[in-house]
Amino acid sequence: MNQIKLYDVLPDVFRGEVIESEVWQHTIQFEAGERYLIESASGKGKSSLCSFMYGYRHDYSGTISLNGHNIKTLPPKQWDDVRRTQLSLLFQELRLFPELTVLENIQIKNNLTGYKTPAQIKSLLEELNIDEKINEKIGKMSWGQQQRVAVVRSLCQPFRFLVLDEPISHLDDDNSLLIAQMVTAEAQTQGAAIIVTSIGKHLPIDYHQKFAL
Amino acid sequence: MKLVWKLLRENISKPQLIGFFFANLIGMSILLLSLQFYFDINPLFSQKETLFKKDYFVLTKKLGLLSSLASAGSGFHPDEIGELKTKDFIKDVGVFTPGQFGVRAGISSRSMGIGFNTDMFFESVPVQFIDVNTRDWKFSEGRNVIPIILPRNYLDLYNFGFAESRSMPKLSQDLVKMINFDITIRGNGQMQQFKGNVVGFSDRLNTILVPEDFMTWANTRFGENTDAKPVRLIVEIKDVTHPQIASYFKNKGYEVNQGNTAASKLSMFLKIIVTIVAAIGLIICVLALVILILSIYLLLEKNMQKLINLRLIGYARKTLTKPYIYLALAINGATLLLSFIVVVVAQKQYSEVVSRIFPQYESAGYLNMVLIGLILFVVLGSVNAFIIRKKIK
Numbered sequence: 393m394n395q396i397k398l399y400d401v402l403p404d405v406f407r408g409e410v411i412e413s414e415v416w417q418h419t420i421q422f423e424a425g426e427r428y429l430i431e432s433a434s435g436k437g438k439s440s441l442c443s444f445m446y447g448y449r450h451d452y453s454g455t456i457s458l459n460g461h462n463i464k465t466l467p468p469k470q471w472d473d474v475r476r477t478q479l480s481l482l483f484q485e486l487r488l489f490p491e492l493t494v495l496e497n498i499q500i501k502n503n504l505t506g507y508k509t510p511a512q513i514k515s516l517l518e519e520l521n522i523d524e525k526i527n528e529k530i531g532k533m534s535w536g537q538q539q540r541v542a543v544v545r546s547l548c549q550p551f552r553f554l555v556l557d558e559p560i561s562h563l564d565d566d567n568s569l570l571i572a573q574m575v576t577a578e579a580q581t582q583g584a585a586i587i588v589t590s591i592g593k594h595l596p597i598d599y600h601q602k603f604a605l
Numbered sequence: 606m607k608l609v610w611k612l613l614r615e616n617i618s619k620p621q622l623i624g625f626f627f628a629n630l631i632g633m634s635i636l637l638l639s640l641q642f643y644f645d646i647n648p649l650f651s652q653k654e655t656l657f658k659k660d661y662f663v664l665t666k667k668l669g670l671l672s673s674l675a676s677a678g679s680g681f682h683p684d685e686i687g688e689l690k691t692k693d694f695i696k697d698v699g700v701f702t703p704g705q706f707g708v709r710a711g712i713s714s715r716s717m718g719i720g721f722n723t724d725m726f727f728e729s730v731p732v733q734f735i736d737v738n739t740r741d742w743k744f745s746e747g748r749n750v751i752p753i754i755l756p757r758n759y760l761d762l763y764n765f766g767f768a769e770s771r772s773m774p775k776l777s778q779d780l781v782k783m784i785n786f787d788i789t790i791r792g793n794g795q796m797q798q799f800k801g802n803v804v805g806f807s808d809r810l811n812t813i814l815v816p817e818d819f820m821t822w823a824n825t826r827f828g829e830n831t832d833a834k835p836v837r838l839i840v841e842i843k844d845v846t847h848p849q850i851a852s853y854f855k856n857k858g859y860e861v862n863q864g865n866t867a868a869s870k871l872s873m874f875l876k877i878i879v880t881i882v883a884a885i886g887l888i889i890c891v892l893a894l895v896i897l898i899l900s901i902y903l904l905l906e907k908n909m910q911k912l913i914n915l916r917l918i919g920y921a922r923k924t925l926t927k928p929y930i931y932l933a934l935a936i937n938g939a940t941l942l943l944s945f946i947v948v949v950v951a952q953k954q955y956s957e958v959v960s961r962i963f964p965q966y967e968s969a970g971y972l973n974m975v976l977i978g979l980i981l982f983v984v985l986g987s988v989n990a991f992i993i994r995k996k997i998k
Contacts, residue, residue, distance in 0.1 A: 446917070448917060469921070472919055472920070472922075475917070475918065475919035481917075487918070489911060492608065499608060500608045500915075501919070505919070545918075549919070
């Protein structure tokens with residue numbers, strides 16, 4: 393999968409409104425290997441866009457296609473496959489499991505894909521300075537710490553597109569930089585695209601293209 | 606998989622599952638036990654040669670005040686006999702042919718110088734209705750010996766009633782068979798001497814029987830009323846438990862002399878009771894199933910966010926439904942096994958009681974019960990699996 397294309401996409405909630413956007417109701421495409429930033433104020437539909445592309449919300453008009461296939465027609469089994477091997481999403485709401493520890497939260501994804509070795513996982517956590525809390529329950533940690541764990545989890549799979557929905561909303565500049573380096577390195581290794589959304593503070597990487605949502 | 610299970614079992618409510626477990630155990634046990642009881646007991650009511658072997662009924666028409674005056678009305682018309690033959694619970698119909706001649710029987714012993722005589726009667730029925738097996742059951746004109754079958758209760762009546770009270774010697778069956786009776790038959794202006802020989806005793810037929818070929822011969826020779834209608838019928842019942850038997854005879858105004866439509870009634874009661882008990886068991890099972898389904902629903906509902914998240918990070922639906930389906934199967938399987946044990950234990954208990962009452966009782970074995978249990982298990986499992994799959998999308 394090397395291409396995600398949006399044709400005339402508009403969330404149902406915006407129907408009938410006059411929209412000024414470089415994404416909604418436009419035809420745009422994301423290519424594997426590139427880096428994109430989608431920036432906007434809050435309430436413009438960033439998370440909606442991510443959930444549309446990730447295939448778990450369908451309340452939009454227009455078409456989103458993966459490699460030319462309309463994602464609305466993808467059968468559920470194929471979606472499982474896409475989410476394991478093609479498309480990785482860092483959810484804005486993280487969707488970690490509070491009753492599991494840091495390591496377990498990562499393992500639950502990695503067990504499925506078998507993509508990273510335990511040593512690799514450990515070194516990723518070390519890079520982000522959360523390796524000491526590896527056996528702590530995630531529910532007891534701060535949002536910023538959880539964000540970093542979620543980033544590591546999102547890297548524990550093969551992907552062609554890495555979608556990061558407001559990845560640094562609760563992180564300081566140092567940590568933002570660490571994450572920026574980590575995701576660019578991983579994307580480069582995999583030859584994958586990074587799509588980042590942001591409401592002001594951008595993940596500091598070198599973007600090929602920026603869209604105002 | 607271990608992590609998934611760790612996540613999903615978090616919200617399992619033990620009291621709910623225990624509640625389901627016991628409700629289902631009780632329901633399943635009642636259901637299977639009632640079926641096992643039915644399989645065990647039913648043969649006692651429907652087997653041919655065991656307890657209720659009186660699947661022969663003797664029919665007469667009810668004697669009313671008027672019918673006893675007009676004797677013609679008490680006989681069976683050929684149409685009525687024909688109709689009986691068409692009934693699906695009747696296998697065969699036989700006619701009691703009465704002798705239309707006078708019979709006098711007596712014993713005389715010249716050596717002892719005593720003798721007695723009595724008037725009596727003969728009847729005959731087709732040979733297939735006779736419950737005495739003997740080679741002597743035939744008459745040939747030249748030999749002048751008439752084989753006779755007596756009802757066993759005549760002998761009992763003499764031995765235990767008359768002989769007992771008068772201090773007279775009791776007669777064994779073999780002794781009676783050795784006695785030669787002098788029999789005189791007269792009618793139609795003729796008279797002939799025969800020897801009578803008792804060849805057996807019948808439990809079924811309450812009359813003095815002679816072979817049918819003798820009766821035909823004697824009726825043509827001595828008979829005075831050749832077109833007499835038969836007044837008694839013997840019918841062989843195909844299925845003594847058929848519920849229509851009693852009501853049919855009653856509607857027709859026929860009297861069933863053996864007084865034994867009891868088997869049919871008993872069997873009907875048995876069926877009704879077993880059906881009611883089984884239905885209660887089934888209702889409890891269904892309620893238990895509802896509890897299980899509600900528990901699983903609740904569990905799924907409580908875990909819904911986790912399930913959605915797991916689906917979103919790429920877990921297949923099958924992987925996520927599996928733990929719940931296994932859980933339901935494990936609980937159902939455990940209740941099934943336990944209820945098998947309950948049935949076996951309870952069956953041993955009632956078998957003892959039943960075999961004391963009915964010595965010929967034999968257990969039907971557990972095969973049917975186990976099969977039905979397994980079928981229920983599969984059905985319950987499929988319903989559970991279906992509901993779980995529907996809930997996790």
